[in-house]
Amino acid sequence: MANEQIPKTAPAVVFEKINGPIVYKEDHPVTQPQDLKPGEVLVKIECTGVCHTDLHAWKGDWPMPPKQPLVGGHEGAGHIVAIADGTTTTFKVGDAVGIKWLADSCLNCENCRMGAEMTCSLAQCHGYTVDGSFQRYAVSYARHCTPIPDGLPLEVAAPVLCAGVTVWKAIKEANCKPGDWLVVSGAGGGLGHLAVQYATAIGLRVVGIDTGDDKKKLLDQYGADAFIDFKNFRDEGALIKEVKRVCGGEGPHAAVIASAGGAAYNDALEYIRPHGSLVAVGLPPDTDIKANVFWTVFRNVRIIGSYVGNRQDAIEALDFALRGKVKPQIVTEPLKNLEDVYKRMESGGIPGRIVLKC
Structure with missing residues (x-):
């Protein structure tokens, strides 16, 4: 079932091997409607956010390697x-949808029934185990696509589909109540500014x-009660005291660690108050949390x-954006700029989120 002529090829960004060349192609093959398998949909991507996970996929620095070749996103x-x-x-042809990290799961196992679809043993992930959104036409799965509400611009919805969902779920896991103190480490980045x-x-x-x-100006704009520049506290223990x-x-009462630096985790264990929660979100490579058992x-x-997050978390996260309570700080660029975006991301020089137009 389709409502437009689907081209045979369209733009995409592909890498053939881990840490290999990142290639922008104008003529990447497009899956045709008759070749879709039951349960699949073809989505014409208008825009896509760039996440640190996409950088990890290309670098291959996680314990499990991504599929290769790969269209990330x-x-x-x-x-x-x-x-x-x-x-x-x-869903109907023409509906606005988002494709997020969790591409598919079985929806029948205990984890799925509990709403923990992301830990399903059969889970598939866009831009990692299956091709993702760095292309104009992407294959996705109907039961895990997220409906994008009318009135929410697609370039605003895009970063919410991972960065927003992820931190909204983390804040729920922190189990705080209004008036509690929450520290967000990596607060000026793509996840942190939304948290x-x-x-x-x-x-x-x-x-x-x-x-x-x-980043201080950005967070002041979003209502943060305080900003701490970690580079101003070089003496051992000074940041924790501050x-x-x-x-x-x-x-x-809680800390959500969205930082790509491992030191933030062990600092948080020192500064959270008794009964506090450390919520681990950021994934710095080769990092261990060293928690003393007695003091824990x-x-x-x-x-x-x-x-x-799960399907419901995604709907909730988008609703905050629809109501104007959450607004991603975005800069839009063309899809072909992805390699340069990765370079800037590695240097930590991107406040907010880059959204690529496909």
Whole structure:
């Protein structure tokens, strides 16, 4: 089922091997409607965010390697242009949808039934185990596409589909109540600046940790109660003391670590208050959390891994954006700029999020 002529080829960015050349192609093959398998849809991608996970996929620095060759990307927003015959879905051709990190899961196992679809043993991930959104036409799965509400621009929806969903889920995992202190480490980045907004929207007091005047200005704009530039605290323990001081002397009730640097994790274990929570989100390579068992028990602290969100989390995350409570800081660029975006991302020089037009 399709409502337009689907071209045989279209633009895409592909790498053939880990750390290999990143190639922009004008003539990448497009899956035709008759070749879709039951349950699949073809989405014409209009824009796609660029996530640090995409950089990890290309560099291959996670324990499990991605498929190769690979079209990366998992923050795609566009319209369904074809639905496979035999597919049961409420979606129609022409509907605006998002394709996110979690591409598919079985929906039948215990994890899926509990709403933990991301830990399904059969889960597939866009831009990692299956091709993703760095292309004009992407194959996705009807049961895991996210409906994008009317009135929400696609370039705004795109980064919410991963960065927004991920931090909204992490904040829910932190189990804070209005008025509690929440620290966001990596607060000026693609995930962090959205975490600050979700947290303030539900009445938390937020401290952002990052570096640079541009990121401070960004977080001031989004209502952060305080900003701590970690580069101003080089003496051992100085940053931990400052976080505690800012958060009423005892430290925050929770910390969401969106930073790509490993040191942020062990710092957080030192500055969260008793009964506090450390929510692990950022994935720096080769990083261990070193938690002393005695003090972890004695202070009743919790260490929680939070890995993206489920279908309902995605709908909730988009609703904040629709209501104007969360607004990604975005810069739009053409798809062919992806390699340069990766370079800037590695240097830590991107406040907010880059969204590529496909």
